[in-house]
Amino acid sequence: MTFRLGRRQFLMGTSALMAAGAAGLTPAFAQGATMRLIFWGGQSRADRTYGVTDLFDAATGNKIEGEFLAWNDYWPKLATQTAGGNAPDIIQMDYRYIVEYAKRNAIAPLDEFVGGALKLDGFDEDQLEGGKVDGKLYGISLGANSVATLVNTVAFEEAGVEAPTNDWTYDDLMTKGEAFAKANIRNGMKMMADGSYSEPMLDNWLRQKGLALYTADGKLGFGADEMVEWFNMWKTFRDAGVIVSPDSQALDTGPLETTMLVSGKAALMPSNSNQLVGFQALVPDKLDMVGYPRLAAGVGGGHYRKPSMFFSVAETSANKEAAAQFLTFFISDPEAAKILGVERGIPCLPQTRDVVAPTLDEANQIALNFVANLGDLLGPLPPPPPAAAGEIDLSLLRVIGQEVSFGARTPEDAGPYFVSEATAILERAS
């Protein structure tokens, strides 16, 4: 992985960038095509996206009609439209679903357009790989992000505890957390949210042990012992008052407003690098970002640069080439880049990053620097999760995690139970 971004590089290569931009603007293909675009996200993402579709329409004479929904509503709608043979031309796709959609021929392989309508010269290799299924390109990554721990820096100052850095470990979580609890600031604020049923946190912890959440052939990548150890570790934190109480954590039902960081119950929270901007808008204190804790000093490899989302093209689209042309425009046009910023993650084309970097505000700068400087925290991109991963997360990990946190199940019981149930779900889905 050779993703490095120094300030000097931002200022270089302006002419190359102009050339790349001009390529995207050339209306060399069919004009007057009307295409539908569907994506998940909030209003801020929609405003940016429509800014770019307007530019594209003006530059090429095509017309793109956009539609956006919240994540939870998005997948039922997309599946229904796809089932009805009425899928939108351009589809925002997630790493979790791309294999399923590709294998069912719901989205089209884009290899035939590469070098033509789809210009990917210099595109980050790992991000390109992330969009491939069985060696064929089904999705163009719109940005890279990484898991990250969000830090309320002001709360740490008030507590008189030094805020964690990328070097912090799970032992630090304990010692810092005890000092933080002793300071008793803001009505008993705890140092950290409960991460015991956070799937990305478990994944990161397993990867540091050289294991994985799922293997490449879609099986569970760990055993009951690890799960017992994991739940016991968090139980120790919970009993010591280092993390929030179980009924506080259960208030977090998904929306940012309900999270421990925003409701002021914790100063640290596991999240994603591209979400700092969203959180900063809701928290008056200045936020920062560090990696997830290390297993021990010097142990890394838990993080990876995940394609935050893709654009794919529907197999049923009548305008695949024009759609590919739009993807090129979306990832490489300088004006588009300025509108999009890093809201979908760090852009995957170097010249686009160069355009974007100087325009960023502080929160976005933090996110960009974090992803660019993961160092030894960074490991390889794991294979796409199996189709049942979402179910295991939602109806198993979260429920068992809550059972353990509320004391309804012991870690020793929860470990084997989790593994047997997860295995059953994986078998049933395959």
Added chain:
Amino acid sequence: MTVQHVASTSATSEVPKTSVWARIWQQDAPGYLFLLPWFIGFFGLTLGPMISSLYLSFTKFDLLTSPDWVGAGNYVRMFTNDPKFAASMRVTFFFVIFSVPLKLAFALGVALLLNRGMKGLPLYRALFYLPSLLGASVAIAILWRQIFAGDGLVNKFLSVFGIVGPSWISNPNYSLWTLIILAIWQFGSPMIIFLAGLRQIPQDMYEAASLDGASKWRQFWKITLPLLTPVVFFNAIIQTIEAFKSFTPAFIISGGTGNPINSTLFYTLYLYQEAFGFFRMGYASALAWVLLAIVAAFTAFSFLTSKYWVHYDD
């Protein structure tokens, strides 16, 4: 129609037929025409989807690929090997058993108060109906959180008495009760129906009872309640069906998860998760048909027992 008339018209073979059709057309067609929107809705939007859902309940169907016939497999799994099905059943029955009687009692209580001929009745009636109009929205989810969270209103009130309450809404022991309270709070429509029922009870009965020296309490048990039983019965059926179908409160308040620890996993929420979370349309269809059977059984049971306690005033 006279015999002679029939005989005379049958002389020309085509005439009687056309006249019958013409009569049907003239007499009944306007009726059917007026019913047409309902027919289109019923066949297109209700019966059609129901039949296809019945078919789908015997298949494995993920929306993206065509359905595979699995026979009774979905139903077998449901009753033999699905702990979440059992959990959602427990939650739903608990909800129905507690929310329906409490809601009806509350609605009747308020209706009795409003029926005492106070000033500004329309205003109070509208105010009490308001919560029902709000339904289960995001605003309600936030309101409930403000009331029942660890640092919410309820606990602020309790702390006056030195009681430290839990976070009711996110504690698996109490979270379902916050949803039951939400259901009771939305007592508007049974209240309106009770109020109408109370107006139907002849005043002279109360006058006669008063002359005989019956207390208000006795009047309620001996006059009001017996004469109101048809309305109670109607409300009970409607509210029971509503409670079984209840979806949005749990969906909104738990963020669609049914957590903490599946304590608010209503049957319909589980059905939704299976269908639109995990794309098991076949299994979800089977769940829907089992729910229909349960509601139908409950309603039939209510009707069968009604003759022992519902008094129709003939």
